[in-house]
Amino acid sequence: MLEPGDERAGRWLRDSGPVELVRRLTAPDGSAGELPGMTAARLGGYRLRAAAAEPERDLAAVAALGGRFICPGDREWPSQLDDLGDARPVGLWVRGRPDLRLWALRSVAVVGARACTPYGAHMAASLGAGLAERGWVVVSGAAFGVDGAAHRGALSAGGATMAVLACGVDVAYPRGHAELIARMVEQGLVIGELPPSGHPTRSRFILRNRVIAALTRGTVVVEAEYRSGSLVTARSAQRLGRYTMGVPGPATSGLSAGVHELLRGEGVLVTDASEVAELVGDIGDLAPVGRGPVLPRDLLDAVTARVLDALPYHGTVDVRDVARAAGASADEALGRLYELHSLGFVEREGDGWRLTKAPACNGDARRGGT
């Protein structure tokens, strides 16, 4: 009932809390009380939207799809979104099995032009695959071009990927990516700020980008013209203190001009997944390799604990073997493995998974850690 990124409404929400804000916006005319910065005309718009909102219907709709709605304070809420201040999403609609909070911890955005060149598509796919192979969750916007190539690259490597939509999570937009989005619902995560059946608009695309930037450890721009939406994501990432990266291209290509502009500023030039992983994994990693898990093993839920139990003491193992041993589906197992990766229990190595080698002084990661 509030438009994504509405900072004025974000302030009211912060000051009054959601229950009181809804009460004021739906109260009979004249009894709403004061809302700072509010004129009669403005209030009218908000009241119309509030009157039209049917949260119970929306929650039922997403539940019918196996999805959920999460908001600040929930266990699954990715707290890095709080960096957006009053532009923080009111909540997120989520489809997919994995835990959003844990997946977001080790995520990188790969974004770029819809009308990319074959070179751009190649680079996006190879970054998506390479990052997934290194245990990173690949986040993008499910658009044609670079976004789609990045998601597909991650999926092709049997990896983790998450789409942040500018519409309802029940809407397949663009239509041509319906199958890709459905695959991500099965094997990854599809999230968005808009309630079910919400349609994308130009401003919603732009505002969606701040969620991608805030959610991830860094943003890689693959191909972008001057004034492209991907540069909005990159600048947003910069302002939020996230890593901002760009893939160079020919100086003669208009589709690389925006990236080059970024690289002439604060952006870091990257040419492959290992350079991206090196940068975003550099500091601030919650569970760097060799330091052991950050969560006691006892606090893992039953399925996750079974998945962890399915990993051998030595060597790597395939997702399918983990799934079989844990009595879970392959998609379920993969989601849990990425969560365990965020928590520092396991690592991805090429196509397989293995227990994190904790240093001796920290004890054995498998047995319970810190």
Added chain:
Amino acid sequence: MLEPGDERAGRWLRDSGPVELVRRLTAPDGSAGELPGMTAARLGGYRLRAAAAEPERDLAAVAALGGRFICPGDREWPSQLDDLGDARPVGLWVRGRPDLRLWALRSVAVVGARACTPYGAHMAASLGAGLAERGWVVVSGAAFGVDGAAHRGALSAGGATMAVLACGVDVAYPRGHAELIARMVEQGLVIGELPPSGHPTRSRFILRNRVIAALTRGTVVVEAEYRSGSLVTARSAQRLGRYTMGVPGPATSGLSAGVHELLRGEGVLVTDASEVAELVGDIGDLAPVGRGPVLPRDLLDAVTARVLDALPYHGTVDVRDVARAAGASADEALGRLYELHSLGFVEREGDGWRLTKAPACNGDARRGGT
């Protein structure tokens, strides 16, 4: 008689002066006196080379070609080479009409791979032309590939270009560039550290690069593989406090890998001549536009003064018209115009030349300036 870049010999030269150093190296055995860091074996090598040297023959040879030899202390010596310390060239052999010191003041190096791609050749040529159009002297190494394209680009724009050879200035190396080098002798400058008939070696190519780096305001690398000689020039430029720039290319191209490595470090990404000119013209410019000339007009030599006189008060004029009015050849006039540009008297604008617009407070540039 000393190898380019020999820092030990450079120290002796600094400590003893050239006359005394030659006396010691050519004195009968045992009477040479002490040279620090010298063993008998080492001294033998230097003595052999000293005995074989025929400086009078070399000077006569370069004079016969219309060339000259300049060394530190000479009026034409480009003093930025002194930044090389003990690796400073002992002297430079020069062919071409223009004043090396003045041309070097406003020069930029454009270097890169010999086996460049068509993209690299295009970028080098377009940088060469664009920099020449903006009044910059384009410096390179006369090699195949990027070097040649940069020189040719500058020449095609009717601009100034200078080759720094790793061999004698009478040697056309590579052979296939004999005509290009001859054109630069006519229209620009061809310089080198080695005496006439000196042949290039691998180490001489590498050491030549420090001269390119030191001579110029900045170095642009167009295409370079890992461990390429062009990166030696770029790193040398960096150490000397010159601007270091790189032209991006596809991340999939091995010929851009070295450039990208540079750009992930201190190098600045540039995509066209205006970006290069903006950077190198940024600060430290001896005669920035609008500040007027740095040399009193009375000190100009007769030909240069006539060339300056040939420029109209308002508007731009073609090189050929300047040449005609000054009673000089077009090549001669062009050389003088670039010298006058370094001194702040004139500016290049597209294909033409015009008087620098000095601010009113400094008086009129034409009438004599500061």
